[in-house]
Amino acid sequence: MSQAHLRVLLVEDCEEDALLLMRELRRTGYKLFLQRVETAAAMQKQLVEREWDMVISDYSLPTFSAPEALKLLQQTGLDLPFIIVSGYIGEDAAVAAMKAGAHDYVMKDNLARLIPAVERELREAAVRRQNQLAEAGRRESEQRFRALIENATDIVVIVDKDGIFRYISPSQERIFGYKTEALLGKKCLDYIYPEDVPLAIATMKRSIKQPRISQAAIECRLFRCNGSLCFLEAVATNLLDDPSVKGVVINCHDITERKQAEEQLRFYAFYDPLTGLPNRTLFLENLGHLLDRTSKQDMQDLSPARFAVLFLDLDRFDVIKYSLGHLVADELLSATAARLVRCVGIADMVARVGIDEFALLLTQIEDVAQVQRIAQKIHSSIAMPFHLEGREVFTTASIGIAIAGNSPIAPTTNYDRPEDFLRAADTAMYYAKRRGKGCSDVFDASMHAHALARLELEADLRRGIERQELLLHYQPIVSLFTGRLTGFEALVRWNHPQMGLVSPGDFIPAAEETGLILPLGSWVLREACRQLACWQKQFPSASSLTMSVNLAGLQLVQPDLIDQIDRILKETGLEGHRLKLELTETIFMEIAEVAPAVLEQLKARKIQLSIDDFGTGYSSLSRLHQWPLDTLKIDRSFVNRLSLGNESSEVVRTIVNLAHNLGLDVIAEGVETADQMSQLRSLQCQCGQGNFLSKPLDSKTATDLIEESLTIKH
Secondary structure, X not given: OOOOEEEEEEEOOOHHHHHHHHHHHHOOOOEEEEEEEOOHHHHHHHHHHOOOOEEEEOOEOOOOEHHHHXXXXXXXXXXXXXXXXXXXXXXXXXXXXXXXXXOEEXXXXXXXXXXXXXXXXXXXXXXXXXXXXXXXXXXXXXXXXXXXXXXXXXXEEEEOOOOEEEEEOOOHHHHOOOOHHHHOOXXXXXXXXXXXXXXXXXXXHHHHHOEOOEOOOEEEEEEOOOOOEEEEEEEEEEEOOOOOOOEEEEEEEEOHHHHHHHHHHHHHHHEOOOOOOEOHHHHHHHHHHHHHHHHHHHHOOOOOOOOEEEEEEEOOHHHHXXXXXXXXXXXXXXHHHHHHHHHOOOOOEXXXXXXXXXXXXXXXXXXXXXXXXXHHHHHHHHHOOEEEOOEEEOOOEEEEEEEEOOEOOEOOEOOOOHHHHHHHHHHHHHHHHHHOOOOEEEOOHHHHHHHHHHHHHHHHHHHHHHOOOEEEEEEEEEEOOOOOEEEEEEEEEEEEOOOEEEOHHHHHHHHHHHOOHHHHHHHHHHHHHHHHHHHHHHOHHHOOOEEEEEOOXXXXXXXXXXXXXXXXXXXXXXXXXXXXXXXXXXXXXXXXXXXXHHHHHHHHOOOEEEEEEEOOXXXXXXXXXXXXXXXXXXXXXXXXXXXXXHHHHHHHHHHHHHHHHOOOEEEEOOOOOHHHHHHHHHOOOOEEOOOOXXXXXXXXXXXXXXXHHHHHHO
16 A cells, blocks of 8 residues: 655755654654755745645744745645644743644654644645535635626526515516516516416426426516516526525526517418518408308308308419519509509408409498409509509409309309319409400309319410421512512411310410410411522522511510520521511500610511501500601401491591601401402502512411412512
């Protein structure tokens, strides 16, 4: 067994006395290490450089003394036993030394007392060190606990059995904003949101009945110092019988951010973040509740409440979005939402159910006329100009109406599922849109069958584009004075594998509504340019022929339209001035208003622009001369009425004169008889197209016509 070390710092000037003390100390059984010093400086140096178990000092040295050595030891802060060993020390000096902090004194002529004194002081020093370590650990633990409590995000509260604050951790100031001392002695219930007080009281009562058991966490709201509310998750533990606590400890965790996140998630789940309106999910949920209530009233032979659903789609929205940008489009949607809310009653509901689609749930409906009046009110509101980003923007809305019940006032919808009811209104909206912009229509049962057929047609068209079932026919445009062929208009046809040739009037509207007009229109443009380029190579003498291609409004606002046309012209080798793009009067007005740069870029490529069906729209004649036009095409409805008398002739004459005055070419559409052709000549209309002149031809027949016209010419 190894010996324990005893490290003694000896303050002694007499070497013989030091040897005596050393021999005596070795009797303790320790492995002794002893260092003798005679001055304060030497003692100071040893205390700093080494660790010691005790200090033994002679009382009086020539330049040093035991009281001075004791004081020096105390100044270092070291807790070492200090024993005085002296040849003579008076009683007063001994008492003074003990009062100053010396642990014992031994006379040199009685060294037998030294060993017991040393062993006793070593034991007491060890006990003191253990106590000091324990105290230091306790203080460190207490400081750490206090630091955790004071800096934790959670709040620790201690209340007495009456709910009076006895302690509250400083972290509350960051969350609640109160001064801690201002809360002590106050009732905690005074700071809880009134609706949550009963829950807090019940939890407190359970806690008092169940000592040392943590209650299930509760959620409650508390008022902050600034009056706002915060959400807390609180767990109460009854420690009233713990003498160190004497209270109910409540651990509070701030869950305000979590609650706000949950509320935000709920908002996004049921509301549209752009407009703040309920979304499709919440609309269908409310509609479902209303359908259930109506069904129960029917079963009880009560008079069920009548209600209606309006499905609204903004006309021209894609044109506005692509030409003026998403910011303006978003502002338009928000402004539309606000107008719709103002058009209905407080018990009604307005929701955004699609990109540019809204649904309205009207309750307490008396008859169809009432619903139609509300629809007209909406039409009038939407038709008013929107002031967005410094612009006046105009739009209209198509509205479909579905009315609940099976009664004289509502011969329409009798569905159980809210999705079916909303779909009925959606179907009616498409019928309204087919009648023209800014119209509304009421759903009836026949619409559903037509809607299913339309969906099937749309699916077939999508597959038809992929399977290249489309083809072009070309209707000749000829001079009414010379009969010379001047060009063609490309007309798309769909060779359906089961139905044969499908009329454009059936599938073009479906393509425009579904967005399929974009790939369809791109194919038509490419194929028409390719065909004309082929004819020019085959018949160099026919290089002056032009190709007219109809463009939909959605095509014109494509961001990559110009790049697309550039690629097609480059790939086919067709010169830009041989291509004519035909736009309806309404589309031309829209594009000239919101995207004039597109028209300017087309003209920069020498591409010709024509207004198709001129006279059927509402173009401003005062602005017509400002537009980069090349041709006006007289709508077939005016040509058909030429035989009715002078009034119709004057309309055509006016259009022809207007075109000539503006330096534009003029083409009459729908020339079906020799009489119409004769009258058009007399009115100085230059060119025409129609079945009297030639029906639309497939590419082979059109090729033969070109060859024939060149033969006649020569």
